[in-house]
Amino acid sequence: MIKTQGLTRRFGDLVAVNDLNLEVEKGEIFGFLGPNGAGKTTTIRMLAALIAPSSGEATIAGLHLGRENRAIREHVGVLTETPGLYKRLSAIDNLLFFAKLYGVPEPRKQAERYLQLFELWDRRDDLAGSFSKGMRQKLAIARAMLHEPQVLFLDEPTASLDPEAAKVVRNLIETLRSEERTIFLCTHNLDEADRLCDRVALFNTRLVAVGGPQELKERLYGRRTVIHLADPHPGLEDALKLSFIKKIERVDNTLIVSLSDPEEENPILVKRLVELGAKVQFVNELRVSLEDLYLDLMEEDHAPN
């Protein structure tokens, strides 16, 4: 649905996006993660045919960037970093305005549908300027979806929302997944990306890593089992002597064991520990957050060669 090849954007001497190569499938929720100033918004602007790349190519919904920009804008929806609503217009007037610009066949019906869906119908005649942040964000997402785009670019959709409103927006994104829409999600909320995204790209002017959240974690850290022992049992690590153990670390009474196939290897490991006289209290898989992964990869990316 989205394909880029060597997509680059320069502003004078500054390279905002460098040689971006990406493929996003239809119906995928794709997280685009990176620090402030990494070039995420510039990437969205290029992919939504708002600004031109300095070099490289891209196709969005099968349309060529640069040659079919107007058609691209007809097929994508963009939620910008700020809701950008007309505060002096009512909620329904905001939606009607955009529905008409997008050439939606029955603008009023479509506006009503989305106001109902986002539970804003009762406030349809109120000025957008009187809405809470959460309501504004919902209205802005409704605006981005009015023309039923195949691709939706969401730039920080839950930023500055309270937890309740953020949950509403996240649930909505989940709903969109079932509608087979492609969602390109820029977010700083790594927990949100971990929960929502099929794949994520870590980006800092250039692509640092791309893959499923779990896949990336396993790629970087492998799979680790945490074993809590009742007492320290010194020398246990050396006595284990199991060939499948990749690495073993100890923190007080806890062993952290890196394994390739924990489902198969954990029972053997636990059995061996018991044979060696260790009192095993708990066995867990060590869960690494996307935040840990992000911070480590970004640090690696910044580290001098």
Added chain:
Amino acid sequence: MHRINVILLKEWRESLRNKMILFGAIFLPLFMVGAAVVMVYQGRGIDVPGAQIALFNMALMYFLILPAVIPLAIAAYSIIGEKEQGSLEPLLATPISDLELFLGKALASVIPALILTWGSFGLFLGVSIPLVGGIPPHVLTPPWIAAIFGLAPLLSLFSVGVTMLVSSRATDARAAYQVSSLAILPGIVPLIVYSSRKTLVSLFLVGLEGAVLIVASIIVLYFAIKVFRREQILTRWK
């Protein structure tokens, strides 16, 4: 054309809810009508050759200031308002073309300015003619008609072009309004000079002013359209 209409209607809907714009659009034309009526009424008894002509020329000038001044506030708030609300990017993400957006915004300022100018001019004539006892000679002649119907649109266009250029660099609507007011002075000065004379409004003078305004408007609108491109708006505008 459809998208230009959509922009036009949205701009007007927003303007009607903006007290600053409403005040300017209602108060200024009424003030000009009142001032012009009082002026020609008080001058009805002056027995100096050419005095009536000078007073009516002055009144004509009042109604040629309106099409230059009324669009200033509408255009300034239209662009700076979008900047303040952060609504330009979602707007640019729609399939609207840069030219459609520019024309929608420009016409949203020019059309009300012309309606208000011509409406208030009609009101002035309707009130003043019975008061001064009929149309004085050399008033409402073809050059007069050419001035009010030919120069007014040009003054509006020039004013909108200047305001759009200024607004692209400004972040405050009032500042944009003030700077644009100064920038349109060169367009109005010839009218002021011209109204102070007792000479007849001639087609030559109207044509000269019109030609200057056409050239100035083309230059200003050329640059305004140039800065009104997506790429420019998103990457260069303040």
